[in-house]
Amino acid sequence: MIRIELAQERVRNGDRVSGRAVWSAGGELAQTFEVVCGWRVEGRAGRRESIIGRVQADAGARSEIVLPFEFEIPMAGPLSYGGKLFRITWEVDAGAGRDLEAKPFTVVARKWDPKEWVEEEEEE
Amino acid sequence: MNITNDEGPVLGSGWIHMFSTLLLVVSWFFGFKLLRGDPRLAVALLAGGAIPAALTVLQLMRLRRSLGRAELEMKDAVIPLGWNGSVTYVRPLRGATLRSIEARLQCEERASKGSAKQRKEWTELVLDEPVTPQSSPMLQQLRVQIPLRIPPTAPPSLFEPDARIVWWVRLRLRMAGCPDTRSSFRVQVVPAVVER
Numbered sequence: 001m002i003r004i005e006l007a008q009e010r011v012r013n014g015d016r017v018s019g020r021a022v023w024s025a026g027g028e029l030a031q032t033f034e035v036v037c038g039w040r041v042e043g044r045a046g047r048r049e050s051i052i053g054r055v056q057a058d059a060g061a062r063s064e065i066v067l068p069f070e071f072e073i074p075m076a077g078p079l080s081y082g083g084k085l086f087r088i089t090w091e092v093d094a095g096a097g098r099d100l101e102a103k104p105f106t107v108v109a110r111k112w113d114p115k116e117w118v119e120e121e122e123e124e
Numbered sequence: 125m126n127i128t129n130d131e132g133p134v135l136g137s138g139w140i141h142m143f144s145t146l147l148l149v150v151s152w153f154f155g156f157k158l159l160r161g162d163p164r165l166a167v168a169l170l171a172g173g174a175i176p177a178a179l180t181v182l183q184l185m186r187l188r189r190s191l192g193r194a195e196l197e198m199k200d201a202v203i204p205l206g207w208n209g210s211v212t213y214v215r216p217l218r219g220a221t222l223r224s225i226e227a228r229l230q231c232e233e234r235a236s237k238g239s240a241k242q243r244k245e246w247t248e249l250v251l252d253e254p255v256t257p258q259s260s261p262m263l264q265q266l267r268v269q270i271p272l273r274i275p276p277t278a279p280p281s282l283f284e285p286d287a288r289i290v291w292w293v294r295l296r297l298r299m300a301g302c303p304d305t306r307s308s309f310r311v312q313v314v315p316a317v318v319e320r
Binding site: 013041043044045046048075076077078079081083084085086088108109110111112113114116117 | 285
């Protein structure tokens, strides 16, 4: 069984989403316990996923693993969105063997600071 | 100062260009094929097909002579959600005069699937608001202040391969002394919000 605990369910782009994922073996066998953070676009055009980060731990012979995570949401986003043709969903997924669990969270716009976006353009 | 170029369509709704070009291609294709078999019909097809295209070219030439290229001046290259300010529409005037101008702020969702011939595309407006432009009378230049307000809860611009969100400032100009024209400018709205 997998349980995902998020420290915050609303995160601003450029900030970090953190928490921990707990896997209890309960008779199931797994080699690794992995936590992935990403977003997906789904709608009229189909479905596409993008992963921004992952952490993993060897399960070995352990019966329980607690895996803390912290992922940085890119400044460029995208933000969570529900539109007419598509929607964008952010999620932390955890998996060990056949056990899978997903926890959605919301990415909202960060506070406007013109300097940040000048720097972003220069980097591009 | 950041300058954005006009994406038109400069004449009519854009269908005029497409229709006249399509008609020219189709009529010339069949016209040249018929040239040996039925020369009279072939000449009629070639001439008939060329008329709308020639008229479109003439209209475009008249427009270009009377009005220069349009540009949108913005203080910054990007604007945030919740932004309240104005942008300036600038266009050289050569003898023509502006009768009226309409402006709209639009946010458009675009989804696409497949590539090349199999490509399908969908477009939906998620925001369409009239704005009130203010033009200052000048002899050789059209200078229009356009107040914009980006709603704080609206989506920012998005450029993913199959999902896009595009913000537009669109203008429709009714002119005297040259054909009516339109302008469209992309505005980049970043995922940041002005908090008051």
